[in-house]
Amino acid sequence: MKSLKDLKPLILFLREIQQINSAVSLLSWDQETYMPKGGGEARAEQLAALEGMAHQKKIGPHMKRLLSRWIDIKTGVPEDEVWDDPSRALLREVFRDYNKAVRLPTEFVKREAKITSIAQQVWAEAKEKSDFPSFAPYLKSIVALKKEEASLLADQSSPYDALIDYYEPGMTVTRLVPLFAALKKELLALLEKVQRAPIAPRDDFLHRCWPARRQLAFGRRVLETMGYSFLCGRQDLSAHPFTTSFHPTDVRITTRMNEYNFLSSFFSSLHEGGHALYDQGLNAEYFGTPLGETLSLGIHESQSRLWENGIGRSMPFWNYFYPILKEAFPRTLQDIGLEAFYGAINRVSPSLIRVEADELTYNLHVMVRFEIERALMEEDLPVEEIPRLWNEKMEAYLGVVPDSDADGALQDIHWAGGAFGYFPTYTLGNLYAAQFLSQARKDIPSLETDIGQGRLTILTHWLNEKIHRFGRRYSSDDLVRRVTGEPLNPSYFVDGLREKLGEIYGF
Numbered sequence: 133m134k135s136l137k138d139l140k141p142l143i144l145f146l147r148e149i150q151q152i153n154s155a156v157s158l159l160s161w162d163q164e165t166y167m168p169k170g171g172g173e174a175r176a177e178q179l180a181a182l183e184g185m186a187h188q189k190k191i192g193p194h195m196k197r198l199l200s201r202w203i204d205i206k207t208g209v210p211e212d213e214v215w216d217d218p219s220r221a222l223l224r225e226v227f228r229d230y231n232k233a234v235r236l237p238t239e240f241v242k243r244e245a246k247i248t249s250i251a252q253q254v255w256a257e258a259k260e261k262s263d264f265p266s267f268a269p270y271l272k273s274i275v276a277l278k279k280e281e282a283s284l285l286a287d288q289s290s291p292y293d294a295l296i297d298y299y300e301p302g303m304t305v306t307r308l309v310p311l312f313a314a315l316k317k318e319l320l321a322l323l324e325k326v327q328r329a330p331i332a333p334r335d336d337f338l339h340r341c342w343p344a345r346r347q348l349a350f351g352r353r354v355l356e357t358m359g360y361s362f363l364c365g366r367q368d369l370s371a372h373p374f375t376t377s378f379h380p381t382d383v384r385i386t387t388r389m390n391e392y393n394f395l396s397s398f399f400s401s402l403h404e405g406g407h408a409l410y411d412q413g414l415n416a417e418y419f420g421t422p423l424g425e426t427l428s429l430g431i432h433e434s435q436s437r438l439w440e441n442g443i444g445r446s447m448p449f450w451n452y453f454y455p456i457l458k459e460a461f462p463r464t465l466q467d468i469g470l471e472a473f474y475g476a477i478n479r480v481s482p483s484l485i486r487v488e489a490d491e492l493t494y495n496l497h498v499m500v501r502f503e504i505e506r507a508l509m510e511e512d513l514p515v516e517e518i519p520r521l522w523n524e525k526m527e528a529y530l531g532v533v534p535d536s537d538a539d540g541a542l543q544d545i546h547w548a549g550g551a552f553g554y555f556p557t558y559t560l561g562n563l564y565a566a567q568f569l570s571q572a573r574k575d576i577p578s579l580e581t582d583i584g585q586g587r588l589t590i591l592t593h594w595l596n597e598k599i600h601r602f603g604r605r606y607s608s609d610d611l612v613r614r615v616t617g618e619p620l621n622p623s624y625f626v627d628g629l630r631e632k633l634g635e636i637y638g639f
């Protein structure tokens with residue numbers, strides 16, 4: 133049987149491409165954290181040059197020659213030698229990437245980069261002035277561009293499918309529509325229960341003064357307890373928190389800081405920490421190949437959400453950490469007990485902004501975007517109609533309507549950047565996370581006690597073992613089935629939330 137050893141020339145070439153990608157990521161990290169403002173234009177040129185180099189290698193004749201040695205370059209089917217599982221997966225995934233890349237002409241890629249780069253600048257200004265009409269013509273060209281892209285990538289029955297496939301391979305509109313419709317129904321019913329509940333937790337103290345240095349120190353302590361390695365990582369500040377990886381031995385996270393909002397910084401740290409554990413948990417031996425890459429955005433998001441919500445908003449976690457938190461913030465929390473704190477961080481309250489939404493309503497924000505994207509891609513919804521539709525849906529699902537488009541249809545950067553099909557992965561991540569965590573509890577019967585005593589790395593090791601180390605070896609569907617014994621099942625998420633909120637709100 134043939135193994136990865138037989139693919140060495142391909143693996144070395146893939147690694148060479150990855151070295152360029154890692155340099156790109158490092159330059160981007162610097163741009164978001166420490167680069168002086170004046171360096172922006174030169175940095176854009178450095179990035180474009182390196183990205184161009186990587187793309188040339190990815191679709192160039194050498195890659196084609198290498199691949200043709202082992203597979204039929206038109207279909208991706210391996211020549212009739214017998215390959216072991218990792219090699220077969222590697223060939224499948226390399227072909228998948230190659231096939232996508234070669235279908236897009238260089239002229240198209242350049243045009244797309246230019247339009248989205250300008251659109252993001254226009255979007256930023258439009259958001260500032262809450263002026264949707266000034267952004268509309270740019271959004272219109274992006275929608276046309278994405279439809280063109282979908283037709284170049286072809287095959288799929290819906291243009292939206294081709295775009296979703298970038299972020300969550302194998303996921304389709306046909307599967308998402310019933311999944312999200314059922315979930316929406318459950319969440320709306322749950323929201324109604326919450327809003328009718330006789331009691332509601334207070335959360336005013338979360339907006340007292342939380343000194344920045346202590347917030348950072350506490351966040352760092354939690355990250356270390358989770359098993360995030362500061363030897364192979366670091367945390368910095370940025371306007372929008374993110375995780376970036378250059379290699380499993382150098383995975384960096386950022387958080388934001390607001391001294392009057394404990395939730396914002398702490399849960400960002402925990403969220404990015406979950407992403408980072410995934411990147412640090414990849415098999416370095418496979419670096420540069422799909423077997424050493426994260427699987428999909430949905431699975432990535434499942435890792436961040438599992439820590440942020442599944443663990444970070446659970447009672448066992450705070451049984452351990454609340455005394456430590458109280459010691460760090462004795463004045464801020466002097467009159468606040470554990471129960472009150474736990475209620476506050478789990479409080480449900482419909483609001484306008486997705487990134488600040490609670491665990492329940494967050495998914496309703498995603499539904500609004502999913503439904504609008506679908507209408508744009510499949511039903512030719514005119515972009516001028518977006519704000520009206522947005523506000524209608526916000527009213528219907530969340531009962532709140534933005535006063536201005538800045539807090540409405542202009543709030544996210546995704547569409548300006550051409551990222552259509554991205555939003556559904558946020559909710560998929562929530563669903564995967566709940567299902568994985570439920571399985572972890574079955575596999576590790578002592579898990580609650582372990583977490584309650586600060587032994588969080590037991591869970592990290594379980595995630596390493598069950599999910600991280602495989603990279604892209606399995607599809608998301610296969611992985612979920614392998615780990616949990618059943619296909620994606622949203623009831624883990626809904627039931628878990630209903631139980632938790634039922635306790636807090638007394639229904």
Ligand code: ZN
Nearest residue numbers: 403407433436
């Ligand atoms: Zn995330």
